[in-house]
Amino acid sequence: MTNPTGFDDPRAPFDTAPAPSAGGIAARAMAARRAPAYLDGLNPEQRLAVETTEGPVLVLAGAGTGKTRVLTTRIAHILASNLARPSEILAVTFTNKAAREMKERISRFIGGNVEGMAWLGTFHSICVKILRRHAELVGLKSSFTILDTDDQIRLLKQIIQAEGLDDKRWTAKAFAGMLDGWKNRALTPKDVPEGEARAFANGKGRKLYEEYQDRLSILNAADFGDLLLHVITLFKQNPDVLADYQRRFRYMLVDEYQDTNIAQYLWLRLLAQGNPNVCCVGDDDQSIYGWRGAEVDNILRFEHDFKGAAVIRLERNYRSTSHILATASHLIAHNQGRLGKTLFTDFHEPDHDLVQVASVWDSQEEARSIGDEIEALQTNGHKLNDIAILVRASFQMREFEDRFVTLGLNYRVIGGPRFYERMEIRDALAYFRCVVQPADDLAFERIVNTPKRGLGEATLKLVHGLARAERIPLMQAADQLCQTEDLKPKARNTLNQVLADFTRWRSQLAGVKHTELAEIILDESGYTEMWRKDRSAEAPGRLDNLKELIRSMEEFESMAGFLEHISLVMDRDTAEANDAVSIMTLHSAKGLEFDTVFLPGWEEGLFPHQRSLDESGRAGLEEERRLAYVGITRAKKRAKLYFASNRRIHGLWQSTVPSRFLDELPAEHVEIAEAASSYGGYGGGGYGASRFDRADPFERGSYSTPGWQRAQKAKAASSELFERYDTRSSRTRREGPRTIEGELVAKSVSETPSEFSIGERVFHIKFGYGAITAIEGNKLTIDFEKAGRKKVIDSFVERH
DNA sequence: AATCCGGCAAGCTGA
């Protein structure tokens, strides 16, 4: 039997071998001793990316070019060449899923032992690890808790109210968004630019941020943004600590570099100062998280930031047909801010399908048509698991679900509310947190009166008051309060009982198996009982979820270990046993692949999404285009795009214009397909008013003269500048369409009052004749003779 | 404590 790993002995203890100095002659000699088997089957670029271990390297890995393989092989190569021990490699991913995958693949290489890879994980989990060691240096205790979004919102709300602000005008959610933006940019309260700090709560933004951080440190807690931010602070203020990690990490790898934000970039740069062996892997064309703080600039500027960087492009695609690649490449070439790659493949067959574009009348026909196509594929022996529908916005999903239920077609929705976000899970976790961490005030608050036990607002207020006055945790305050006469006997007894319960459970931590203890807690607290008595439709499901929760605890050694994991891991385990079509958003499709991909909803306003254009102009448009690129490149064999002439948006039927992205596809790789079941008359067969059938869609006549472009550019720049300093009036000020260099980037909805009057008889292209019964602005309510009562926008009907 | 009503928003989501 051949050795699949190419190692002399896959069980060799890498961890104990002395690591030769990086790039030393001995190391090179050892590496060169033979061409290891794990390098077989890599193409020259991949091999280069694996073997260029020294100095900064940027691997531009296009979709489907074997990125993960390169990353894992690179790590294996570093280990096999004895350049570093497993514990000396830092490998960062964005998601737990990616980290898990990488661990699995590496363990296959090195014979099942990745225990030594202590520093392979997400940015956040690695930061937690570092922080727990040096917590006191940033004002925390090593046992600090990690707040999730829900805790954070509740805390913010308290602070906003404490400041005497109207918490409706200044919502906790909005402020959480701002905080996120600041922390993504590694801004501490004092760093926040004056203008931004003043934009919230009548100029109190900075103060609220400061108070929030104070509260966190009193609670001995950190939010997700803090995990990174604290480590940056730690490194900056403690050069000796930083130097220690710089020495430790001989090799650093970052996956999905295009998704890093400024804080993550700074974090990496601090570590890289001591050691240039940084390898970042990413694809600027797949940067679709700008709205979450990701900076495409990080990847675009890599060569500038890391001097002497090698840039390696992986352009050989192993996933898709040449038509699909050509279509995606042609589309993405319309973006300006990109490093530029062109995917290619040797996979050419005359019978490969062209990329198809279909025009349908409305979203219902779209769902019907796609349903029919899927049934046809199924009849021809295709697996539903190999088929996906990728939508821009989650509201589009419902139409497909309705249709597939009718057809009896198996489907699964990826995304949606996560397991850990469910109320019952959060409640149960809060109980466990109170047992393990008696000082966890937020958890205590959550469950002190769940199930209802008559500990209402009045009691809580007293506890809160004492806790704040004495600066002690809520549970301790409650305990003290029970010794006094301040509480009514009934409340005192109940509270005493609750505290006694927690003390008892805590005493069982050491003796009882943690899964059993979890059951005991949920039973004795009356929590399971509460759901058993609940007769609502979702109660049984909730009980199932609780069982599932306890089952999932089994993998962990202790309750504390489980909680640590839970606070970082947000993946829901997905059962993929049965055959089903996947329905998901384009965002959640990144990294996946399917034989057949359906891409509905290619209409202006939906895709590209209007809001993206309004908020971010040209940059927003380019991000939308990257999203389109991600969508198309998910397909291995077949991609079919849809455009509906009518779509209901927020309850109103609107006529739509085909997405400009359709105009940007290469005609020679695309065919116009008739939708399976078109209505007669309108829209049948073609695009109607589309620009798609124009001889040259890029020809813009006199509008493309340099002078005109300059004028538009100047106009756009000045209006953008202006808008940045005035958030309130941008909506009303924007008048006509906003155009940048000949591209329509934003169009405003007409706000002029309707010219119609009640009782008037009108004609609508979809619903036929009817009479107006009500008018609100430009929205008309019309009783149609055939279609019944509908609300429509006035510009879609004609007087008759 | 449970339910009802009105108002508001409505894009993507990770740790």
Place this chain on the structure above:
DNA sequence: TTGCCGGATT
């Protein structure tokens, strides 16, 4: 149009 939130109401 739906769905969620919060306040008011029973």
